[in-house]
Amino acid sequence: MSYKVLYRQYRPTNFSELVGQDHIKELLLNSIVNQKLSHAYIFTGPRGTGKTSAAKIFAKTVNCESLTNNNPCGKCNFCLSYNESADIIEIDAASNNGVDEIREIRENVKILPTSAKYKIYIIDEVHMLSSSAWNAFLKTLEEPPGHVIFILATTEIQKVPITVLSRCQRFDFQRISDQIIVDLLKKVIKLEKIKIESDAIKEIAALADGGLRDALSILDQLAKLGSKITIKTLKESYGIVTTKEIETLFNYYSNKNIKETLHIIDNIKTAGVDSSIFITKALDYLLDYLVLEKTTTKDSKWLEELILDLESCYYKNNKYTLIKATLLKYINHQSSNVSEKTMIPEIKESEIISREIIKDNKDNENIVNIRINNSFVDANISLKKEFVKVWDKYIEDLFGKNEYKLGSLLKETKVEVVSPTNILLSTESYSNSVLLNTMSEELSNNLNKQYNITTRIICLDSIRWKNEKNEYIKNKKNKTYCLITEPENNIITEVVDSAENIFGDKLIEIK
Numbered sequence: 419m420s421y422k423v424l425y426r427q428y429r430p431t432n433f434s435e436l437v438g439q440d441h442i443k444e445l446l447l448n449s450i451v452n453q454k455l456s457h458a459y460i461f462t463g464p465r466g467t468g469k470t471s472a473a474k475i476f477a478k479t480v481n482c483e484s485l486t487n488n489n490p491c492g493k494c495n496f497c498l499s500y501n502e503s504a505d506i507i508e509i510d511a512a513s514n515n516g517v518d519e520i521r522e523i524r525e526n527v528k529i530l531p532t533s534a535k536y537k538i539y540i541i542d543e544v545h546m547l548s549s550s551a552w553n554a555f556l557k558t559l560e561e562p563p564g565h566v567i568f569i570l571a572t573t574e575i576q577k578v579p580i581t582v583l584s585r586c587q588r589f590d591f592q593r594i595s596d597q598i599i600v601d602l603l604k605k606v607i608k609l610e611k612i613k614i615e616s617d618a619i620k621e622i623a624a625l626a627d628g629g630l631r632d633a634l635s636i637l638d639q640l641a642k643l644g645s646k647i648t649i650k651t652l653k654e655s656y657g658i659v660t661t662k663e664i665e666t667l668f669n670y671y672s673n674k675n676i677k678e679t680l681h682i683i684d685n686i687k688t689a690g691v692d693s694s695i696f697i698t699k700a701l702d703y704l705l706d707y708l709v710l711e712k713t714t715t716k717d718s719k720w721l722e723e724l725i726l727d728l729e730s731c732y733y734k735n736n737k738y739t740l741i742k743a744t745l746l747k748y749i750n751h752q753s754s755n756v757s758e759k760t761m762i763p764e765i766k767e768s769e770i771i772s773r774e775i776i777k778d779n780k781d782n783e784n785i786v787n788i789r790i791n792n793s794f795v796d797a798n799i800s801l802k803k804e805f806v807k808v809w810d811k812y813i814e815d816l817f818g819k820n821e822y823k824l825g826s827l828l829k830e831t832k833v834e835v836v837s838p839t840n841i842l843l844s845t846e847s848y849s850n851s852v853l854l855n856t857m858s859e860e861l862s863n864n865l866n867k868q869y870n871i872t873t874r875i876i877c878l879d880s881i882r883w884k885n886e887k888n889e890y891i892k893n894k895k896n897k898t899y900c901l902i903t904e905p906e907n908n909i910i911t912e913v914v915d916s917a918e919n920i921f922g923d924k925l926i927e928i929k
């Protein structure tokens with residue numbers, strides 16, 4: 419029985435079978451259907467993402483004499499002779515990188531195709547061509563005969579001369595998502611009757627890192643071992659760490675269970691997992707967590723630092739020891755341990771909304787107080803700095819759109835306090851502050867639309883603002899008095915520090 423490796427056997431034969439890269443498929447197909455063809459294409463992207471397959475499918479589709487549902491018919495003269503067609507020329511630049519090969523192409527392009535409409539040159543790993551080969555190629559690439567189409571494929575686009583790139587239509591192939599790879603693996607597993615643990619399928623997809631060909635090759639290798647494919651065999655063959663292990667590790671970590679955290683790392687190390695693989699997987703997990711879990715600002719800050727520190731372990735010796743040290747360094751930064759002393763009782767987002775709805779506009783002063791309150795909760799200076807930039811830009815744009823009236827009104831405001839949910843502005847004139855508060859919702863909507871910032875805005879006149887600010891500091895001071903009895907000096911330092919952290923200015927007057 420002749421054995422064909424899986425990735426060859428399951429190579430897509432038309433655009434419908436090509437997985438991922440939907441955008442590219444659509445563009446290529448449209449150019450064929452509408453007869454708007456380029457004479458040169460360059461396909462770039464990570465290995466195993468379908469560049470060569472797409473090139474072959476393109477060659478077949480563009481030459482088929484009667485497309486059926488936009489796919490090659492499989493019945494016409496061209497389709498039947500595709501595999502032996504002298505008009506589809508595949509060249510691997512990795513092994514043919516010389517001037518001679520290119521000269522041969524140069525001579526051959528003049529000859530008309532034998533049976534197809536177009537003579538198609540697929541040059542794989544094109545970045546491997548030598549510079550003299552590029553020079554020889556350039557002229558042909560610039561003005562190829564009408565019956566010739568070049569498709570260049572490369573994993574390293576930065577090595578392709580700009581003079582070449584400017585003559586090609588470029589398509590960037592993306593890594594294929596784990597889910598798409600899992601789905602395809604499942605299909606192959608079923609057809610090939612491969613015995614495998616379901617968890618192992620996901621791990622193969624993760625290991626392939628967006629490359630479908632790699633995923634099928636790994637499946638192939640493991641299937642050849644004969645027995646059922648399990649996480650265990652996968653670990654033994656590829657030294658992987660599973661997603662589940664990483665999840666368990668960070669569960670212990672977030673519960674500050676140092677003993678178990680270190681224990682899991684030791685187990686992973688003992689199992690022979692390459693430390694670089696472990697770091698990559700841990701970073702993936704943390705990045706997902708950071709992006710998906712809507713961490714609080716406080717959490718995301720230390721998480722970002724942890725991620726950067728872990729990443730730097732990648733380039734050092736004794737990685738496992740450093741990984742442990744790094745995790746221990748941050749273990750106490752987690753929010754459950756943060757007994758932050760906000761002197762105003764925290765109001766949950768849901769409470770804020772319901773209270774505002776109930777009160778509606780009947781009790782404006784109440785809303786003002788709630789918003790002042792919520793601006794202080796979780797306020798911090800880095801949020802404020804970020805928002806000031808956005809705010810300045812927003813005002814500048816208003817002038818750009820000739821909205822001078824609103825622009826001037828906003829230009830007189832000062833951003834005072836920024837929390838994740840609320841923004842407090844001040845302005846000199848009382849009537850302007852009232853006016854701005856009536857426009858608060860409109861402003862919020864615009865900020866949301868333009869900058870994706872969801873926030874509530876409150877504006878105070880400068881006298882009221884000064885009072886509120888001093889009130890905050892005074893309350894803060896009193897509260898601290900109640901909680902701890904330390905020399906007054908220390909307490910004042912703490913109050914000033916926290917004020918600095920919120921308002922950004924060092925000198926606070928307490929009258």
Ligand SMILES: [Zn+2]
Nearest residue numbers: 482491494497
């Ligand atoms: Zn056909």
